Amino acid sequence: MPSVAPARPSKGIASFFGPPLLITIAVVYLALVLFVPAIAVFYEAFHKGIGEFLKAVGSPAFQSAVGLSLLATGVSVPLNTIFGLCAAWVIARNQFPGRSLLISLLDLPFAISPVVVGLMLVLLYGENGVWFGPTISSWGLKLIFSPPGIILATIVVTLPFVAREVMPVLEDAGPAEEEAAKTLGAKDWQIFWRVTLPNIRWGLLYGVLLTNARALGEFGAVSVVSGSIVGKTQTLPLFVEEAYKNYETQAAFGAASILAILAVITLILKEILERRTAQRGGH
Amino acid sequence: MATNLELSARLAQAPQRKTPALWQRVSLPWTITVTYLLIMLVLPITALFGKALTVSPAEFWRIATSDIALSAYDVTFFTSLAAGLINGVMGTLVAWVLVRYKFPGRKIVDAAVDLPFALPTAVAGLVLATVYRETGWIGQFFAPFGIKIAFTRLGVLIAMIFISFPFIVRTLQPVLQEMEKEAEEASWSLGATQVQTFFKVILPPLIPAILTGVALGFSRAVGEYGSVILISSSIPFKDLIAPVLVFQRLEAYDYGGATVIGTVLLLISLAMLFVINALQQWGRRYA
Incomplete structure (x- = not known):
């Protein structure tokens, strides 16, 4: 048989309408689920004018919510970054029994419902809880229904991100450069700052970015441990819910729009970091 | 010596x-x-x-299988499963379109897929409830047909679809990118139709990734709280999900009840973790 050019059925109706039809379906679905809601946040926040928006975000309850959100994020991001670096190093650079168990344990906060995370902390530290609660309250301290509980809850739900992002980058980089530095007499800290860190920096930043976004937005776990006392133990997402429940739509959307702007910034930074890592892998 | x-x-x-x-x-x-x-x-x-x-075993069983708990599992699991399956189909389509076709705005669409990961769930619930209520931008088109979305199980479904959407696209995209076009071209040149090519050549190697994505999305949807609490009415036997039930028990200082249902949810999460690990290993063998 003489060779025939591959008869790609490109002249058929299916192929003519195929790509445009599929693209249309995809875009319509994304519009219904993602784009229309995303635009609606800003429309609802600003359609009555910037004055109403400023009034909504000027309230003391709103500002204390911002403060607590920043505190919880400010504590949990550095702690989880240090832990994430250590855990990633332990897992990527060592072979030991129980290694895959450790990886599964690390993934748990992604799998468990945030409400169950909150429940665990209430049982562990709450006054009516089973464990440390009575001891802690006998010291005159209060963890649950107060800011420390919110910080703890935020730490637990955002725990895996840095470790998860750094682990594959560390594995890719391999131990060779670190070993070379060691042979040349570098100290452990020097190796970390001059060899390891430059190799993993984009992965690390990516993990920090994800931790930060989740810490600012966490709702379920924080909601359980907060008791939501207005002006005292409210984070921004809790403020959104409280305002919405009290029919203060303007205040709810004011706070929501700020969180949505942060989400958009997160996506842009994520895109930039992804491009950096792709370039690194490219050459 | x-x-x-x-x-x-x-x-x-x-x-x-x-x-x-x-x-x-x-x-x-x-x-x-x-x-x-x-x-x-x-x-x-x-x-x-x-x-x-x-909690004594008998008491544990009584609380875990009480009517209100059973109906909450029912709403949670079937709605999560529906959300996972809908996203399984639509996410595959979106991933395909993003990998295979070039069209204006593709990069923005691609970046926007991660929005549910970046947007706080409370904000998602707030805005979905606003858009999908009877007078909302999208809800108004369903209202004339007597379809209420916000504050019903359909609302819970929409919230779960939203938060679990990126999983399937992001799991599938790298697999699609690595797939060689030669196999498809060979299939066409051997005279297979596009439908045959899709189901017999393109789809089989994608199945582990699709199932992993669906399982990840399902697992996330089962535990979801923030967006659902805002878009549902949280009425027992109607649209109350299991995590909200845990929360309500805690609010009522019923620590035992909250613990039992929380433990059931935790055990299911652990089981899902095993399923996802197994699926990922299956996918690796395929690659």
Whole structure:
């Protein structure tokens, strides 16, 4: 048989309408689920004018919510970054029994419902809880229904991100450069700052970015441990819910729009970091 | 002889002198990792199981299978499954379109897929409830047909679709990118139709990734709280999900009830983790 050019059925109706039809379906679905809601946040926040928006975000309850959100994020991001670096190093650079168990344990906060995370902390530290609660309250301290509980809850739900992002980058980089530095007499800290860190920096930043976004937005776990006392133990997402429940739509959307702007910034930074890592892998 | 002994003594000492150095290098990250995990994860989980063990088995069973709990599982699991399956189909389509076709705005669409990961769930619930209520931008088109979305199970479904959407696209995209076009072209040149090519050549290698994505999305949807609490009415036997039930029990200071249902949810999450791990290993074997 003489060779025939591959008869790609490109002249058929299916192929003519195929790509445009599929693209249309995809875009319509994304519009219904993602784009229309995303635009609606800003429309609802600003359609009555910037004055109403400023009034909504000027309230003391709103500002204390911002403060607590920043505190919880400010504590949990550095702690989880240090832990994430250590855990990633332990897992990527060592072979030991129980290694895959450790990886599964690390993934748990992604799998468990945030409400169950909150429940665990209430049982562990709450006054009516089973464990440390009575001891802690006998010291005159209060963890649950107060800011420390919110910080703890935020730490637990955002725990895996840095470790998860750094682990594959560390594995890719391999131990060779670190070993070379060691042979040349570098100290452990020097190796970390001059060899390891430059190799993993984009992965690390990516993990920090994800931790930060989740810490600012966490709702379920924080909601359980907060008791939501207005002006005292409210984070921004809790403020959104409280305002919405009290029919203060303007205040709810004011706070929501700020969180949505942060989400958009997160996506842009994520895109930039992804491009950096792709370039690194490219050459 | 003496020199031999000295030498062997020195040899025996040499590794000993090295061991502390190595151990010092190892110890700090190890100590931090293990201590942190014990305090932040193992201790809280133990507290939950510890509390669950104080509930007698008969009582545990009674609470875990009470009518209200059963209906909450029903809403949670079937809605999560529906969300996972809808996203399984639509996410595959979106991933395909993003990988295979070039069209204006493709990069923006691609970046926007991650929006549910970046947007706080409370914001998602707030805006979905606003858009999908009877007078909302999208809800108004369904209202004339008597279809209410917000504050019903359909609303819960929309919220779960929203938060689980990126999983399937992001799991599938790399697999699609690596897939070679040669197999498809071979299939066409052998005279297969597009439908045959899709179901017999393109789809089979994608199935592990699709199932992994669906399982990840399902697992996320089962635990979801923030967006659902805002878009549902949380009425028992109607649209109350299991995590909200845990929350309501805690609010009523019914720690036992909250613990039992929380434990059931935790065990299901652990089971899903195993399923996802197995699916990922299956996918790796395929690749």
